[in-house]
Amino acid sequence: MTTTSGSSIISALGAGSGVDFIKLAEDISAASFAAQRDQITARQTALTAQVSAAAQLRSALTSLSGALGDRIRTGDLAPKGELANAAVAKVTVPAGVAPRGSYSLEVTALAQSQTLVSRPLASRDALVGEGTLTLRFGTVSGSTFTADGARAAVPITVTDTDTLATLATKITQASGGAVSAYVATGTNGAQLVMKGKDGAAGGFVLEAASVNDPAVNEAGDLTYLGWSAGSTNATLRQTARDAAFSLDGVAMTSPTNRVTGLPGGFGLTLTATNTGAPTTVSFGSDPAAFTSVMEDFVSALNDIVGQINDLAAPVGGELGNDPGARELRRDLTGLASRVVMPNATGSEPRTLGDLGLALNRDGTFKLDNARLNRALDTAPDAVAAMFTTGATGVFATFDRFARENSLTTDPSSLGGSLKRYETQKAANDKRLSKIAEQQEALRLRLTREFTASERRVSASQSTLAFLRQQVDIWSNSNNN
Template identity: 60%
Template structure:
């Protein structure tokens, strides 16, 4: 905003001819130019350091994250195989380290109850108004034992409901416990209802008709009633549990998908093999381990090169940064870190045992001969190093990444970032103070120079008057 004094000077139309408003601005700017330029230069340097430290920290954290994802995705876990894949398929959780062998014998598969109603003329026939109740439990012969832990299912049936719309209501209202559809065959249209797998998931149908005189005929809801005691051929399959043995231990499961097994195994049972047990075993994928070690070494060398550029003693943005120095030391110690501190005698303990070697220039290389020897001599112990547990390759590098990111440690990259950001904040506060001081000086100089301009104008007017008087006096003589 233009100082009002400048317009006053212009209005006077006199004075020294000097633009005192601009002079005041230039003088105030020059008075603080050195401090302002110095602080701005410091901020530029600090911003460069922040960018370099953040890039280094991000590179280390990204490698830790990628390594964890690689392990969790399961391509490094021992692979499960089964002697007779027609009996079952086997899977294990990503990042687990299963071992050993298991004998599996399946004597019975889990199945669901299947009920086929009496016939209707078509899927569009009305079923009758009322309430259709399902109770769940075990069907054995002519008896039904309710499972009180399962809530009964009540379905309101409208007068306009057909066999087809009732099937849709059963599906939507059961929350997955029941499936229903209309089958149209040579005997007419029939409602097919299937329950969930497992012996306790059988069911009975108990309709309540809204008719004044219910009749068990098509068009009245009671026509759909069913219980094992009244079965007239509607029951086509009884629900049952899967029966199997693992290492001769008898077990049962309400589903053919079996969980809660040793090593986190999941079995998907497909067929029975009574009297002919099949073997489940696990093999380590040495090729996947070699692949991840090659990728790990390449990623480490990318970090080493970046560190060499940014933390060079001469000209490096982080040449004297304590966080960068600490990262260098951590990387140099990496090959000797005890990845598996509880390893047995002769088992791999360090990353060096996995072939990670340090060159004289600080870069890494993979000693494939040593890695192959470790894989050959201790395949299970080697596989155990590639899990997401408290020990292992991932845990070791993740610990390194977290330590270098910790903002509470002034000797880490995180601590350096916090320190540089705090310095920029302090410099910004000083720049704001300088701006205020500069503006105050400009206003003060403007006021003083305006007064000086006014005094000069008065002096010039007085001088002009005196010159006129002298000239008049001289002419009178």
């Protein structure tokens, strides 16, 4: 019990009416608001259950949509390419694309980088000489160098303390990795190895300007490490070049061995040549995978139907009279007839029903395997096109279905119901808080009033006792 100034006064007075006014004030204030508080509390309990039920159904819809998308993107429905000669390349298929058919692939050259090996020095710590090295990028062909005008030359300042090892670090850093340099020590001594990026345009020359005049082109002078196309100052171990291949007889090139943007959206990582012996890249459909995902889809839909039957039951269901739950039930009954592929032609499947989704009399779903198999037999590519993550298809259709029923701006949707219940619950929380404030204010006021009454009672009792004493005194005096 909270101790107030009124309760302290009453305790100090000791006497009085003998009534516990502090508890009386608490009981009266609580009883005054009990009906309102109990009514709102009961409503809060019901609202909490409704919020939970609506959130459960909405979560079931969004979870199914997400799982369906993941299955299509990365699961057994994700299209996979196969090569008759797996040594030639690896096939990659980005999420959301579905290449079909087969292609002839002939790789005549792999992309490679320029590799340049300098003349040897005594050790990696040997001084290289002072001056400036300049990297220029372009195409090297025999003794010809064609500079790339779009790429700036890279000057590298070399001091009199730079060694072969420190120079390698400077080349790598100054070029931003366009040329990777390191020191290799072999039977001939320490040599600077420089490697550019893949592709014909990744070639380079290394111009050397020594502080010595004249330059001596010997170890210890910077010109010893310079190189131009056709020069013998260093050994050109490998010339930079593009990958060259043909797809269905169409000649193509790529600066790297990773090739993207091919028909249907697939990519290739070239790993070997097969000149004169083309191989086949093929993309096929797996009918069993489509049947499996439709079976799982039907099972998940029936789980949602079961939840609706429980949560929106007319008697005892948390959402028994909820417009959002009713709308969801109606939408589910029309799901099989929703158009999945608006541009389908002829006998190509257009709706979820064409994929075998069917409705039972009790509102649950079943899979019409005969209808699904007929679609797979007559239009396998069209069926496969329905299982992508594009703007149309099974995933896009159900994703829109889930979003429509989750819109908080639509009062007739499940999302609108959830928002309404949450708003009402928040309003009731404020009402309960206000009632608590009003109850406390009433308790304090009653305590003050009862305290004042107790003072008056105590004062009256004191006066009465005094008068009784006087009367007794007067009575005794008269008797004497």
